[in-house]
Amino acid sequence: xxxxxxxxxxxxxxxxxANRCQLLKRATTxxxxxxxTKADKNIWLLQAGMELTEVEHRSRQxxxxxxxxxxxxxxxxxxxxxxxxxxxxxxxxxxxxxKGKASESFKHISTVSEDLCFSIVYTSETNGETKTLSLIASxxxxxxxxxxxxxxxxxxxxxxxxAGGRRRWLEHIFEAADKNGDGTLDLKEIIKxxxxxxMGFTKxxxxxxxxxxxxxxxxxxxxxxxxxxxxxxxxxxxxxLNQLFEKYSSQENKxxxxxxxxxxxxxxxxxMERASVDYCTDVIIKYEPTEEGKTLGLMSIDGFRTFLLSxxxxxxxxxxxxxxxxxxxxxxxxxxxCSHNTYLTGNQLNGESSIDAYKAALLSGCRCVELxxxxxxxxxxxxxxxxxxxxxxxxxxxxxxxxxxAFVTSKxxxxxxxxxxxxxxxxxxxADCLIEVLGGMLYTDQRDESRKLxxxxxxxxxxxxxxxxKLKDEKSAAVGQVDVxxxxxxxxxxxxxxxxxxxxxAKRHTANPVEKKVKLSVKLSKCVxxxxxxxxxxxEDEGPCFQNSSFSELSAHxxxxxxxxxxxxxxxxxxxRIYPAGTRVDSSNYNPLIAWNTGCQLVALNxxxxxxxxxxxxxxxxxxxxxxxxxxxEAMREELSSFDPNQKKPYLGVTxxxxxxxxxxxxxxxxxxxxxxxxxxxxxxxxxxxxGIQEDCCKVHSRVINDNGFNPCWDEHFTFTINFPExxxxxxxxxxxxxxxxxxxxxxAIPFESMEHGYHHxxxxxxxxxxxxxxxxxxxxxxxxxxxxxxxxxDYQVPEVMVPGIDSALKEAPSLVLKAISxxxxxxxxxxxxxxxxxxxxxxxxxxxxxxxxxxVLSNSLVLQSITMKTSDVYLLSSQxxxxxxxxPMVESFNKLNLAIKAVLEEDDSIGVQLEKIYHTAVRxxxxxxxxxxxLSPEVKKQVYENYCEAVQGLKAIIRYLHRTKEAAIITAKxxxxxxxxxxxxxxxxxx
Numbered sequence: 001x002x003x004x005x006x007x008x009x010x011x012x013x014x015x016x017x018a019n020r021c022q023l024l025k026r027a028t029t030x031x032x033x034x035x036x037t038k039a040d041k042n043i044w045l046l047q048a049g050m051e052l053t054e055v056e057h058r059s060r061q062x063x064x065x066x067x068x069x070x071x072x073x074x075x076x077x078x079x080x081x082x083x084x085x086x087x088x089x090x091x092x093x094x095x096x097x098x099k100g101k102a103s104e105s106f107k108h109i110s111t112v113s114e115d116l117c118f119s120i121v122y123t124s125e126t127n128g129e130t131k132t133l134s135l136i137a138s139x140x141x142x143x144x145x146x147x148x149x150x151x152x153x154x155x156x157x158x159x160x161x162x163a164g165g166r167r168r169w170l171e172h173i174f175e176a177a178d179k180n181g182d183g184t185l186d187l188k189e190i191i192k193x194x195x196x197x198x199m200g201f202t203k204x205x206x207x208x209x210x211x212x213x214x215x216x217x218x219x220x221x222x223x224x225x226x227x228x229x230x231x232x233x234x235x236x237x238x239x240x241l242n243q244l245f246e247k248y249s250s251q252e253n254k255x256x257x258x259x260x261x262x263x264x265x266x267x268x269x270x271x272m273e274r275a276s277v278d279y280c281t282d283v284i285i286k287y288e289p290t291e292e293g294k295t296l297g298l299m300s301i302d303g304f305r306t307f308l309l310s311x312x313x314x315x316x317x318x319x320x321x322x323x324x325x326x327x328x329x330x331x332x333x334x335x336x337x338c339s340h341n342t343y344l345t346g347n348q349l350n351g352e353s354s355i356d357a358y359k360a361a362l363l364s365g366c367r368c369v370e371l372x373x374x375x376x377x378x379x380x381x382x383x384x385x386x387x388x389x390x391x392x393x394x395x396x397x398x399x400x401x402x403x404x405x406a407f408v409t410s411k412x413x414x415x416x417x418x419x420x421x422x423x424x425x426x427x428x429x430x431a432d433c434l435i436e437v438l439g440g441m442l443y444t445d446q447r448d449e450s451r452k453l454x455x456x457x458x459x460x461x462x463x464x465x466x467x468x469x470k471l472k473d474e475k476s477a478a479v480g481q482v483d484v485x486x487x488x489x490x491x492x493x494x495x496x497x498x499x500x501x502x503x504x505x506a507k508r509h510t511a512n513p514v515e516k517k518v519k520l521s522v523k524l525s526k527c528v529x530x531x532x533x534x535x536x537x538x539x540e541d542e543g544p545c546f547q548n549s550s551f552s553e554l555s556a557h558x559x560x561x562x563x564x565x566x567x568x569x570x571x572x573x574x575x576x577r578i579y580p581a582g583t584r585v586d587s588s589n590y591n592p593l594i595a596w597n598t599g600c601q602l603v604a605l606n607x608x609x610x611x612x613x614x615x616x617x618x619x620x621x622x623x624x625x626x627x628x629x630x631x632x633x634e635a636m637r638e639e640l641s642s643f644d645p646n647q648k649k650p651y652l653g654v655t656x657x658x659x660x661x662x663x664x665x666x667x668x669x670x671x672x673x674x675x676x677x678x679x680x681x682x683x684x685x686x687x688x689x690x691x692g693i694q695e696d697c698c699k700v701h702s703r704v705i706n707d708n709g710f711n712p713c714w715d716e717h718f719t720f721t722i723n724f725p726e727x728x729x730x731x732x733x734x735x736x737x738x739x740x741x742x743x744x745x746x747x748x749a750i751p752f753e754s755m756e757h758g759y760h761h762x763x764x765x766x767x768x769x770x771x772x773x774x775x776x777x778x779x780x781x782x783x784x785x786x787x788x789x790x791x792x793x794x795d796y797q798v799p800e801v802m803v804p805g806i807d808s809a810l811k812e813a814p815s816l817v818l819k820a821i822s823x824x825x826x827x828x829x830x831x832x833x834x835x836x837x838x839x840x841x842x843x844x845x846x847x848x849x850x851x852x853x854x855x856x857v858l859s860n861s862l863v864l865q866s867i868t869m870k871t872s873d874v875y876l877l878s879s880q881x882x883x884x885x886x887x888x889p890m891v892e893s894f895n896k897l898n899l900a901i902k903a904v905l906e907e908d909d910s911i912g913v914q915l916e917k918i919y920h921t922a923v924r925x926x927x928x929x930x931x932x933x934x935x936l937s938p939e940v941k942k943q944v945y946e947n948y949c950e951a952v953q954g955l956k957a958i959i960r961y962l963h964r965t966k967e968a969a970i971i972t973a974k975x976x977x978x979x980x981x982x983x984x985x986x987x988x989x990x991x992x
Contacts, residue, residue: 042149047066050137051064051065051138055135058108063079065077065135075089075090076150094122096405097146098119098121103119116138117134118135123360123768129345129608166309173197187206196678198682199710200710209235212234213234238665240778241778255301256300257304262299268844271843271844273845273847284297286312287304287307287310289303289306313760314760315762316750320753320754323627324625325630327412330455331454331601333631334629334631335630336368336575337366337368337621338605339604339607340606342370342607343372343384343393344385344587348388348587351587351608352390352391353391355393358401359401359404362402362406365627365628367413367629368467369402369417370417370418374421375422380426383398395429402416406441410626410627410629415464415467416466417602417604420468427520431523446529451544453545454545454546465531468531468533469534470528471520474522531575532548539570542573543574553581559598568636569949578604584606589612591613593616593729603617605617616749619731619751623753633727640948654961655785656722657721657783657786658720660717661779662715662782663688664715666711666734667775669684672736675743681709682743683737684704685702685734686701686732688702693723722752728751731747732777746775747764755783756781758781763775801951805925805928806948810918813915816918829900830893837889837890837893898973901970905966908963915955918955922952926948929944
């Protein structure tokens with residue numbers, strides 16, 4: 001097979017002869033010997049290049065396509081091309097490679113076999129839109145080479161960037177600056193390159209470094225690549241990184257970091273629990289670039305920098321990169337990644353519709369896509385934005401694209417949100433297409449009408465569900481009628497209605513919206529099961545779990561503001577879909593946080609539009625392995641949830657966090673998108689946004705660094721208070737300060753709960769969410785618990801339910817709640833105090849503190865006494881004589897920590913049991929509350945129920961808090977034991 005492809009490639013005459021011959025010789029030799037992998041041979045062949053036929057609409061063009069090896073396999077290039085600046089696709093921009101006639105361009109190609117066709121779906125560098133390159137190869141084996149070779153490159157991109165990305169990036173900029181192609185750079189070219197890279201050096205500075213960079217001190221007119229690397233390292237020197245390296249490097253030789261020194265760094269600065277000397281040795285072998293360092297088992301400053309830039313030191317928690325949440329909860333208890341008008345690649349009025357947009361959305365992890373169906377020619381339904389100039393695609397083609405990509409990124413269920421405008425005949429055709437194209441993927445089981453909650457993502461894995469209207473009676477006729485409201489039937493009229501506030505209020509936000517009857521095919525109705533669309537008629541109407549409603553962003557925001565608690569409670573059982581206002585004809589997006597904060601699951605965004613909303617959406621769904629489903633916070637999942645996203649007081653049972661960010665520096669910041677390479681050097685500054693519930697939202701910015709985008713240094717500190725961590729995000733935005741509008745440089749958004757402690761490089765992304773090569777900001781992150789009563793008297797009052805039986809049951813709760821909170825927070829404060837006495841940071845592992853303490857204890861005749869309790873052992877240090885003053889603070893704080901652990905274990909067994917009893921008594925009285933409140937006035941009735949929910953959920957939150965603290969205390973006690981014994985401390989066991 002490979003021999004045939006090699007022969008085919010060798011016969012082409014449009015390549016660089018030397019390059020082609022070298023690659024083909026290598027591929028032929030390795031193929032004959034059998035000592036190269038299939039993937040290696042694929043890549044060598046793609047470097048050599050092949051002739052392929054590009055198909056665009058009805059036209060065909062034969063071109064030579066190859067991988068550009070000069071930039072580290074960074075892009076696919078082709079020739080001939082009239083658009084010289086656009087004849088490439090970056091590997092990082094490729095979203096998918098599909099075999100067969102999967103793209104829209106092939107629909108007019110009937111004479112070419114399916115196995116000769118493939119397509120590359122990618123993001124355009126010019127406008128961020130999803131594009132498709134449709135290609136025909138000469139043989140099916142050539143298709144396999146392209147598909148498998150490109151997939152290999154895409155899958156290994158992250159590891160390539162970690163290991164050798166910086167070297168390849170430097171090779172690329174060196175070659176780009178070498179205009180005459182002689183393999184060297186003279187002083188003039190270096191000065192020009194420095195400006196292109198946003199370096200703020202003076203000409204004299206560059207001349208001095210240019211002279212020092214020459215090999216053996218022999219000054220020449222130009223620098224080789226090896227000498228250029230020396231020059232670049234001088235230019236890129238980072239004092240803040242050198243200081244950090246020296247802090248933990250060997251006392252004998254500051255040029256090296258030993259495994260034990262790296263271990264101390266990881267435990268103290270990064271708070272890494274899993275670190276060990278063996279792990280650190282492996283890290284050194286993996287990232288140390290010099291043979292000397294690898295031989296000695298030591299890490300140089302270059303290795304340390306590479307490690308800090310690598311995925312192993314990512315600011316995003318490693319465990320959140322995989323699916324780690326419980327996927328067996330009802331569907332309504334998850335946030336679900338959702339796209340609006342998925343078929344569009346541009347604006348809502350005359351943008352292009354494309355099946356590739358469905359592929360791109362699903363491959364990015366989206367789990368709910370929208371199909372606007374209308375009657376088409378020849379009895380075939382079409383998809384487009386009705387009554388506009390957007391282009392049209394076939395409903396069937398869209399389903400084929402969905403079928404091919406639905407479960408590539410995630411195996412969890414996909415929802416097809418149908419906006420149905422078709423006649424009954426074409427609705428029947430839609431149903432036929434759904435069944436024929438999707439086959440076994442389509443979920444066709446009859447729903448269980450008795451279910452109180454929806455099936456789980458795990459139950460529905462690998463299935464596609466249909467979201468649409470459903471007939472009440474599907475047996476009596478082939479056609480039925482359903483009530484459809486005007487705002488759902490004709491979405492295109494929204495522009496006029498929503499721009500007129502009076503019309504908007506009358507038609508969209510009243511309890512009695514205008515409605516009309518439309519005919520619905522029984523065939524299509526039968527495709528709908530657990531996601532039946534109905535009109536929202538108010539929070540008092542509690543429908544079955546399988547009914548869902550759609551809300552415009554305006555309506556959702558209004559409900560969030562005035563009925564936040566009720567909205568959260570409704571979204572515990574039923575799905576809510578939020579869509580952009582009709583006035584957003586430019587496909588802009590609304591703020592998704594407001595909807596997420598009220599538990600709305602399907603927050604539909606225009607995926608084709610980059611910006612803050614899509615940045616947050618990407619971050620939101622990264623935190624559970626990018627599977628498209630994120631479990632809601634526990635406070636939103638409770639049956640009697642009283643969670644209010646608008647409340648200003650602390651959330652009971654939720655520990656607020658103090659986030660401290662030290663902004664140190666940035667590296668390799670590019671010029672604004674679209675700017676000329678020789679444009680002025682940027683003046684960067686950084687905005688840091690904390691986003692979440694209203695009380696947590698905050699934005700700060702650094703000072704401006706003039707004329708330096710290459711390695712600006714700030715060393716500024718910022719502090720934030722986060723009251724509800726599970727809904728919070730942190731977003732970093734780098735801007736170029738200008739007299740007019742400041743230009744965007746790069747951004748990075750992350751869920752707060754996914755942030756790691758310590759020193760990290762934030763890898764910046766472009767406006768369309770793609771990585772900016774080597775562009776980072778260097779930060780130090782510290783996260784601490786905040787005591788809820790810090791600085792004020794601790795108080796708690798159980799809301800009066802105004803039902804005698806309940807109020808009497810709850811009267812003992814306040815004192816128990818206060819004692820539980822106090823006990824838990826005393827433990828957390830004692831743990832922090834012990835770390836501080838050992839000279840550790842709040843997030844450092846206390847293992848090193850215990851080990852350091854052990855060294856002092858062993859030399860001062862102290863004994864570790866173990867007190868055995870029911871659930872764990874607690875340890876106290878004791879001695880026949882008082883310990884010396886040098887050891888006393890550590891001994892006292894250690895003993896206070898262990899007494900606090902003991903108190904938590906005791907209180908959970910006493911107070912925890914009493915609170916559980918009160919809680920279950922209150923829950924059992926729910927029917928009495930509901931019965932009693934019916935006798936009251938409407939105003940009092942609502943207040944009674946809200947107070948009851950708040951009281952019950954307050955108790956549940958405190959019980960959870962006490963249990964979590966107990967679990968943490970047990971883990972702490974066990975780790976103290978293991979570390980103490982490993983350090984040689986004698987343990988005396990005493991039964992309590």
